[in-house]
Amino acid sequence: MTATDDAIELEAERLLRSLMHVDCDPHGKTWNLATCRAIAPLTLEINRLKAERDAVILAHSYLEPEIIYGVADFRGDSYFLSMKAREVRAKVILFAGVVFMAETAKILSPEATVIVPDRGSGCSLADSLTGDQLRRLKSLYPDATVVCYINSTADVKAESDVCVTSGNVYHIVEHLPARRILFVPDRLMGDNLRAEMKRRGADKEIITSDGTCMVHDQFSPADIAEARERYPGLKVVAHPECPPAVAAAADFVGSTGAMMKYVKNSGAPYYLMLTECGLVGRLQVESPEKAFIGGCRLCPYMKLNSLEKVRDALKAPRPDQIITLDEGVRRRAAHCIDRMFELSPTD
Numbered sequence: 001m002t003a004t005d006d007a008i009e010l011e012a013e014r015l016l017r018s019l020m021h022v023d024c025d026p027h028g029k030t031w032n033l034a035t036c037r038a039i040a041p042l043t044l045e046i047n048r049l050k051a052e053r054d055a056v057i058l059a060h061s062y063l064e065p066e067i068i069y070g071v072a073d074f075r076g077d078s079y080f081l082s083m084k085a086r087e088v089r090a091k092v093i094l095f096a097g098v099v100f101m102a103e104t105a106k107i108l109s110p111e112a113t114v115i116v117p118d119r120g121s122g123c124s125l126a127d128s129l130t131g132d133q134l135r136r137l138k139s140l141y142p143d144a145t146v147v148c149y150i151n152s153t154a155d156v157k158a159e160s161d162v163c164v165t166s167g168n169v170y171h172i173v174e175h176l177p178a179r180r181i182l183f184v185p186d187r188l189m190g191d192n193l194r195a196e197m198k199r200r201g202a203d204k205e206i207i208t209s210d211g212t213c214m215v216h217d218q219f220s221p222a223d224i225a226e227a228r229e230r231y232p233g234l235k236v237v238a239h240p241e242c243p244p245a246v247a248a249a250a251d252f253v254g255s256t257g258a259m260m261k262y263v264k265n266s267g268a269p270y271y272l273m274l275t276e277c278g279l280v281g282r283l284q285v286e287s288p289e290k291a292f293i294g295g296c297r298l299c300p301y302m303k304l305n306s307l308e309k310v311r312d313a314l315k316a317p318r319p320d321q322i323i324t325l326d327e328g329v330r331r332r333a334a335h336c337i338d339r340m341f342e343l344s345p346t347d
């Protein structure tokens, strides 16, 4: 069934109301009525397929704005999307993000068919540590409580005591009874965690593995110093995957969800967002009165998603687009994520 000209026009106008504010498109696209008209048949088709297949689309905030505002049912950070993955009662969950996020959805909603638009959408953090490597590390620190960042494989989660996200890592680790923590796989977040525990007066020994996020480990304190000089009143907002010197020089450090909240509630004239550029696109749509400075850093994995791949995966998913997990691994990984939900702050 092809959409009528009237339906396409209405859809293009709907898309334009959000997308007109985005001026940091990763492909250099300008969002006007003509570009919205060009994608409207695809977003209409995807939204029709969702209803036919009983599917929901969860999209991480780093995704292209046409996915976030065109077809996603829920958009947000890893914690919010994990909660949605656990709650939704759809037959199909399409995760527009990266593979570890889709695996997490499958761990939490085993009855659903969980699909990804591109199986190559890895993550430099999740790919830095295997379950076998973690087992070897654990044997060196048998008395440590193992805390895994959600940016990890199902195998790593299955080997861990508790999972955390960027939004709850400080709270959860602070309140764990153990002093010795083996934190994997993000070395830089581990360094930030160590500094924060010290600041909070929590006596913790934090041991880390050696992964980093290939996007966030590129930011440097020099970026901040230069920006502050050029833009008086600037607020610097960083993700905890950034190096500790960057986190220390920022005005606010938090998950992508917390970063958005901070900007929305702040009256500053300019913002430097030290994270993936997709988040700036979201803020341009949802806080169009704010000014964002600085260049764009892209996560090549997140950017493997596209409307065409979303449509094709919904229509007829290839085997490589369907997430499958060994049931024993899934159960143990679910236990580690359930502990995160139990220990997360309630606000």
Ligand code: 13P
Pocket: 076, 077, 078, 079, 151, 165, 166, 167, 213, 239, 241, 254, 255, 256, 257
């Ligand atoms: P958030 O959970 O803060 O959205 O982080 C996910 C991520 O991959 C950051 O690089």
Ligand code: SF4
Pocket: 098, 122, 123, 124, 125, 126, 151, 213, 214, 215, 216, 241, 276, 299, 300, 301, 302
């Ligand atoms: Fe992984 Fe970094 Fe991409 Fe997030 S931005 S998915 S941590 S590589």
